[in-house]
Amino acid sequence: MTDLTTDINPRAGEFTEYRQAIRDLCRPFDAAYWIGVEHEGGYPEAFVRALTDAGWLAALIPAEYGGGGLGVTEASVILEEINRSGGNSGACHAQMYIMGTLLRHGSADQKRRYLPRIASGEWRLQAFAVTEPTTGTDTTQIKTVAERRGDTYVITGQKVWTSRVQHSDLMLLLARTTPAAEVARRGDGLSVFLIELGDAAQRGLTVRPIANMVNHETNEVFFDEVVVPAANLIGEEGRGFRYILDGMNAERILIAAECIGDGYWFTDRARRYARERVVFGRPIGQNQGVQFPIARAYANIRAADLMRYDAARRFDAGEPCGGEANLAKLLAADASWEAANVCLQTHGGFGFAAEYEVERKFRETRLYQVAPVSTNLILSYIGEHILGLPRSF
Numbered sequence: 001m002t003d004l005t006t007d008i009n010p011r012a013g014e015f016t017e018y019r020q021a022i023r024d025l026c027r028p029f030d031a032a033y034w035i036g037v038e039h040e041g042g043y044p045e046a047f048v049r050a051l052t053d054a055g056w057l058a059a060l061i062p063a064e065y066g067g068g069g070l071g072v073t074e075a076s077v078i079l080e081e082i083n084r085s086g087g088n089s090g091a092c093h094a095q096m097y098i099m100g101t102l103l104r105h106g107s108a109d110q111k112r113r114y115l116p117r118i119a120s121g122e123w124r125l126q127a128f129a130v131t132e133p134t135t136g137t138d139t140t141q142i143k144t145v146a147e148r149r150g151d152t153y154v155i156t157g158q159k160v161w162t163s164r165v166q167h168s169d170l171m172l173l174l175a176r177t178t179p180a181a182e183v184a185r186r187g188d189g190l191s192v193f194l195i196e197l198g199d200a201a202q203r204g205l206t207v208r209p210i211a212n213m214v215n216h217e218t219n220e221v222f223f224d225e226v227v228v229p230a231a232n233l234i235g236e237e238g239r240g241f242r243y244i245l246d247g248m249n250a251e252r253i254l255i256a257a258e259c260i261g262d263g264y265w266f267t268d269r270a271r272r273y274a275r276e277r278v279v280f281g282r283p284i285g286q287n288q289g290v291q292f293p294i295a296r297a298y299a300n301i302r303a304a305d306l307m308r309y310d311a312a313r314r315f316d317a318g319e320p321c322g323g324e325a326n327l328a329k330l331l332a333a334d335a336s337w338e339a340a341n342v343c344l345q346t347h348g349g350f351g352f353a354a355e356y357e358v359e360r361k362f363r364e365t366r367l368y369q370v371a372p373v374s375t376n377l378i379l380s381y382i383g384e385h386i387l388g389l390p391r392s393f
């Protein structure tokens with residue numbers, strides 16, 4: 001029988017320097033830590049601070065600005081290992097995937113101003129305000145308005161589900177700069193701004209936390225004529241939706257990697273429990289009714305992982321990877337959710353006991369079916385852009 005010390009991830013021997021460093025960093029942040037933080041409804045500040053101090057959240061910032069200068073593949077391994085260790089990257093992952101917008105479309109001055117401070121950990125760029133209560137997934141129809149007045153923009157409107165605002169210094173905001181009725185294409189007339197949150201809080205920005213199913217710090221954000229310098233517009237006015245779309249591939253790949261980390265965690269926990277738990281005089285894992293669902297969940301994680309590496313490799317090579325990134329996110333989110341369900345079932349009643357962590361990870365991985373992008377939107381991407389089916393919305 002395979003030894004339980006064998007890593008079920010056959011690629012655990014790749015990127016070992018990063019994997020080992022993240023595993024070592026995550027070790028003190030054990031079950032008791034994550035359960036305690038959730039119990040208090042708190043933010044895993046000590047964990048995020050440790051990751052920041054070790055430079056991991058600056059992985060994608062070029063070395064010339066003090067960052068790690070790594071690719072999306074390495075960044076994905078970092079997030080995978082956090083989730084594989086039992087932790088939750090959701091507390092800080094956005095700094096990785098938001099970064100691309102500033103890197104690719106920010107001005108030289110913006111990069112000089114912000115990147116070194118983010119790389120050093122002095123400032124956090126963890127908040128990304130796109131979703132609005134009345135438009136949901138239909139992003140091009142957002143109603144938050146940024147009106148140009150001299151050297152400033154004045155922002156009015158509302159966002160919802162803006163995560164980590166209370167633990168971030170900077171926020172990327174998508175707002176309308178040209179009325180929807182006046183644009184030629186649905187995606188036109190939207191712009192991206194980099195908001196300094198400390199400053200905005202003094203100028204009409206208010207935040208209302210949303211209690212939710214996981215311990216995820218997320219909020220309604222209200223803008224009451226918030227004035228921001230025009231210098232904080234990223235790229236060209238009116239092209240913001242394209243910039244956001246541009247960043248989606250990295251986001252999809254990184255989230256897929258988190259799901260893969262969860263998936264390995266769930267299947268590993270399930271196999272261990274299935275070997276140890278004896279009922280009817282034998283380990284429950286000896287029953288194929290228990291064994292097969294774990295085997296199937298594992299197979300699906302492995303398959304999704306291949307797609308994740310394919311997408312990441314293409315991304316880092318500068319090749320088009322929209323299809324692969326979307327497929328990776330879809331397959332990985334489905335596989336981690338399946339593995340979560342199987343792991344819970346394998347644990348029977350104990351799966352519901354907080355100290356086993358399964359129920360917490362189960363809730364956390366469920367989110368990936370909905371956010372940052374819901375499964376249906378990925379399926380519609382595949383239908384339209386890969387299979388050439390008619391656009392449905």
Ligand SMILES: Cc1cc2nc3c(=O)[nH]c(=O)nc-3n(C[C@H](O)[C@H](O)[C@H](O)COP(=O)(O)OP(=O)(O)OC[C@H]3O[C@@H](n4cnc5c(N)ncnc54)[C@H](O)[C@@H]3O)c2cc1C
Nearest residue numbers: 128129130131136137161162163216218371372374376393
């Ligand atoms: C915990 C959490 C954190 C989040 N963090 C952020 C964040 O930091 N920043 C941010 O901007 N957003 C964030 N979101 C928002 C998230 O991205 C959205 O919830 C998600 O994109 C879905 O939008 P919606 O909730 O408005 O659903 P809706 O758009 O109302 O859709 C509801 C359901 O209908 C389906 N649906 C809608 N239209 C179609 C269609 N045409 N065809 C098929 N199915 C359709 C959707 O897939 C979904 O399942 C977060 C959400 C959660 C729950």
